[in-house]
Amino acid sequence: KNQVEQSPQSLIILEGKNCTLQCNYTVSPFSNLRWYKQDTGRGPVSLTIMTFSENTKSNGRYTATLDADTKQSSLHITASQLSDSASYICVVRALRTNAGKSTFGDGTTLTVKP
Amino acid sequence: NAGVTQTPKFRILKIGQSMTLQCTQDMNHNYMYWYRQDPGMGLKLIYYSVGAGITDKGEVPNGYNVSRSTTEDFPLRLELAAPSQTSVYFCASSYGVSPNTGELFFGEGSRLTVL
Numbered sequence: 001k002n003q004v005e006q007s008p009q010s011l012i013i014l015e016g017k018n019c020t021l022q023c024n025y026t027v028s029p030f031s032n033l034r035w036y037k038q039d040t041g042r043g044p045v046s047l048t049i050m051t052f053s054e055n056t057k058s059n060g061r062y063t064a065t066l067d068a069d070t071k072q073s074s075l076h077i078t079a080s081q082l083s084d085s086a087s088y089i090c091v092v093r094a095l096r097t098n099a100g101k102s103t104f105g106d107g108t109t110l111t112v113k114p
Numbered sequence: 115n116a117g118v119t120q121t122p123k124f125r126i127l128k129i130g131q132s133m134t135l136q137c138t139q140d141m142n143h144n145y146m147y148w149y150r151q152d153p154g155m156g157l158k159l160i161y162y163s164v165g166a167g168i169t170d171k172g173e174v175p176n177g178y179n180v181s182r183s184t185t186e187d188f189p190l191r192l193e194l195a196a197p198s199q200t201s202v203y204f205c206a207s208s209y210g211v212s213p214n215t216g217e218l219f220f221g222e223g224s225r226l227t228v229l
Binding site: 034045046105 | 156157158204217220
């Protein structure tokens, strides 16, 4: 069964600090992995996509990594800001799958305190 | 572009009532989806559509129905509302399903309470 597990479930950090969120998956065969940011009361918004051949990708202060061998991804946030407080969702898609078959993690809730 | 627009944003229903959540997108996306998100939980797929006239069940379709008569619109119908359907509902769309086209664009959500 395809699964996506995220850790930690929640995280509290001080403004300006760095943090790393983890995503482990069993989806196979792997096509791509996306990280989404969901602000409270809003819909998720894509931050970045990782495909099989990519190891790392940055989007401003967000850096995603992918280890396709161990089936792990991480999202590193540098110099956190209050606006980074949100839920971060890892979504993995398999190859040769129908349109509905994205597997969602439960998300990591990040709280950045001043 | 407005993106994905959902209405209503909030609704309270009594047990047994029915209602339709509206979703429209102006990005000419082929694929549209309905998800529900319970507190502290991940998004669960209810129904999806790969184009006008084509719909298919997701993980949790019971108690819901959909239709896709146009590319733009994908309404979700709740029949005989039950307390277990209390949730936040998100509509999403994507142009395709490949890495280049599979980014999901979400609406702002519709918060439904069934009492």
